[in-house]
Amino acid sequence: MDGTLVDTEPYWMAAETPLVESYGGTWTHEQALGLVGLGLHDSARILQDAGVRMQEDAIVDHLTSQVMTQLRDLGNPFRPGARELLESLREAGIKTGLVTMSLRRMAETVVAQIPFEAFDVIIAGDDAIRPKPFPDPYLQACEALGVQPSEVVAIEDSPNGLRSAIASGATSLGVPLMVSLTGVGAHALWPTLEGRTAADLTRLHADHRPKESS
Structure with missing residues (x-):
């Protein structure tokens, strides 16, 4: 779905960066690319390593809610074809x-x-x-x-x-x-x-x- 049917990867990155920064960390484009295709809990553990002091489930829930809000506001960004x-x-x-x-x-x-x-x-x-x-x-x-x-x-x-x-x-x-x-x-x-x-x-x-x- 993400990146194949709809180009939501920028939505995920837009949710990840402020989350990491809210805990005083930094989040680069290269780090964000490292999460592409990973399971959400695997991604959550990487975000914890980047300084996010939240439980895995809470990280997953937060990011999902942020991306869903963008989807509802902006619609499905379908990939070409x-x-x-x-x-x-x-x-x-x-x-x-x-x-x-x-x-x-x-x-x-x-x-x-x-x-x-x-x-x-x-x-x-x-x-x-x-x-x-x-x-x-x-x-x-x-x-x-x-x-x-x-x-x-x-x-x-x-x-x-x-x-x-x-x-x-x-x-x-x-x-x-x-x-x-x-x-x-x-x-x-x-x-x-x-x-x-x-x-x-x-x-x-x-x-x-x-x-x-x-």
């Missing part, structure tokens, strides 16, 4: 799942602002047995959708997200935003989703799905 691709998938009758390390209440805020029925299932950070880069979130989504990982294309913008998708057995597509995905192991890297349709994902899947044994 993401909404259109999602519409194409729905029109083609292809099942879709949202797999995010953000809390469910934030994921539901984003989904509620999409003007069509966008997803069959949501697996959020507070649903995941283990966070990305473990495969659990994608495996849980596959189970909820009633599909095998080999039938799935996972789209990610972060190295941790890609590692999770790859480990699950899904065909993995990287669409980088703030950090490089070169060398992570994605089946394909696209610079953008703009102009892409369900047919493009179908071809990608056909090219990279495991071959059946003869």
Whole structure:
């Protein structure tokens, strides 16, 4: 979701910086990039190391509330082509799942602002047995959708997200935003989703799905 469907990374950074500074610390752009794709509790521990004297759950709740406020005020900042691709998938009758390390209440805020029925299932950070880069979130989504990982294309913008998708057995597509995905192991890297349709994902899947044994 964050960085793939919607470009909320600036929203997260805008919430992190004043939080760290309120405890007398400093928070650089490079440090913020280090949180991209991490589970929220992993991020909270890094923020504690930067001087934030709050419990992990309190940090997660605070940041989530700040980002949700920006989403409600400013709307969904869709990445180029993401909404259109999602519409194409729905029109083609292809099942879709949202797999995010953000809390469910934030994921539901984003989904509620999409003007069509966008997803069959949501697996959020507070649903995941283990966070990305473990495969659990994608495996849980596959189970909820009633599909095998080999039938799935996972789209990610972060190295941790890609590692999770790859480990699950899904065909993995990287669409980088703030950090490089070169060398992570994605089946394909696209610079953008703009102009892409369900047919493009179908071809990608056909090219990279495991071959059946003869």
